[in-house]
Amino acid sequence: xxxxxxxxxxxxxxxxxxxxxxxxxxxxxxxxxxxxxxxxxxxxxxxxxxxxxxxxxxxxxxxxxxxxxxxxxxxxxxxxxxxxxxxxxxxxxxxxxxxxxxxxxxxxxxxxxxxxxxxxxxxxxxxxxxxxxxxxxxxxxxxxxxxxxxxxxxxxxxxxxxxxxxxxxxxxxxxxxxxxxxxxxxxxxxxxxxxxxxxxxxxxxxxxxxxxxxxxxxxxxxxxxxxxxxxxxxxxxxxxxxxxxxxxxxxxxxxxxxxxxxxxxxxxxxxxxxxxxxxxxxxxxxxxxxxxxxxxxxxxxxxxxxxxxxxxxxxxxxxxxxxxxxxxxxxxxxxxxxxxxxxxxxxxxxxxxxxxxxxxxxxxxxxxxxxx
Numbered sequence: 001x002x003x004x005x006x007x008x009x010x011x012x013x014x015x016x017x018x019x020x021x022x023x024x025x026x027x028x029x030x031x032x033x034x035x036x037x038x039x040x041x042x043x044x045x046x047x048x049x050x051x052x053x054x055x056x057x058x059x060x061x062x063x064x065x066x067x068x069x070x071x072x073x074x075x076x077x078x079x080x081x082x083x084x085x086x087x088x089x090x091x092x093x094x095x096x097x098x099x100x101x102x103x104x105x106x107x108x109x110x111x112x113x114x115x116x117x118x119x120x121x122x123x124x125x126x127x128x129x130x131x132x133x134x135x136x137x138x139x140x141x142x143x144x145x146x147x148x149x150x151x152x153x154x155x156x157x158x159x160x161x162x163x164x165x166x167x168x169x170x171x172x173x174x175x176x177x178x179x180x181x182x183x184x185x186x187x188x189x190x191x192x193x194x195x196x197x198x199x200x201x202x203x204x205x206x207x208x209x210x211x212x213x214x215x216x217x218x219x220x221x222x223x224x225x226x227x228x229x230x231x232x233x234x235x236x237x238x239x240x241x242x243x244x245x246x247x248x249x250x251x252x253x254x255x256x257x258x259x260x261x262x263x264x265x266x267x268x269x270x271x272x273x274x275x276x277x278x279x280x281x282x283x284x285x286x287x288x289x290x291x292x293x294x295x296x297x298x299x300x301x302x303x304x305x306x307x308x309x310x311x312x313x314x315x316x317x318x319x320x321x322x323x324x325x326x327x328x329x330x331x332x333x334x335x336x337x338x339x340x341x342x343x344x345x346x347x348x349x350x351x352x353x354x355x356x357x358x359x360x361x362x363x364x365x366x367x368x369x370x371x372x
Contacts, residue, residue: 032074083121153287
């Protein structure tokens, strides 16, 4: 490494650890033969100086960042995912006080989150400075980051995010949920609305006037959160198609064939067969992700023909979805526009998921509540 390209405490750190750093570079180059030393040095010269002022944990932090530079240059991910470059060059310096609390862990954890979010990784990075302004600890940033990643589409984090949110500062919760324009008093109501329904955004469930009425009124805010949590389930007639989930493999999705919905999972975990593959789709109002799954013998449930007569209806038709979009459940029945023509489906207490022969998308119908 040429110290002339780097000055100040960063240059002193590089000089002190020159032999060890060169060995780490050599090991990385064995793993990534195309690793370019000039590119690594250029990035190190930009990334390390803002993080190198003497402080407890500084050496560990610089070491962790150096390893991230080697890893991402070796894998080519800095060019492929702009969020990683933004994280290293611009955002990590703004997070330095929190990074020094967990210097060996926090940089890598944030880097992993950016990678896992793919195209939304840059949005995650851009939100981090504001998120960090609401928390005091590295662990708090990681927990708020889990809520943020969920809102950006990492649906597998839904349960964890809802568990973490009540213990986080209200400003961090609202920022993570994209509701930073709401008063801090509204955070419990926002979380309650997302617990209540996976398929209706808090802005759709809580009107702007209601939210504004909470400003400076913590008692009113607590009462609203309790009211939301106790909301009764709407009748079947209030259900509507609320989401389209999945896509053809050639258009950013995982389905190589027209999917069939299998009779397993729940309203957040939809199991489908697509060609020779079985996939579990984690989904909610914020997005969806998929992974390989074991169907454990589950079969696809076929949509039934329309009811042939009123007499058959009186005899107690089997609950489920008919080809004309009629849904029967208990003593209720309703036609849900958008479900006509479905071929397979699964009906859960709070959602119905259906597939169609002419589409690589699944449609989700769920209860719809008018805004409070």
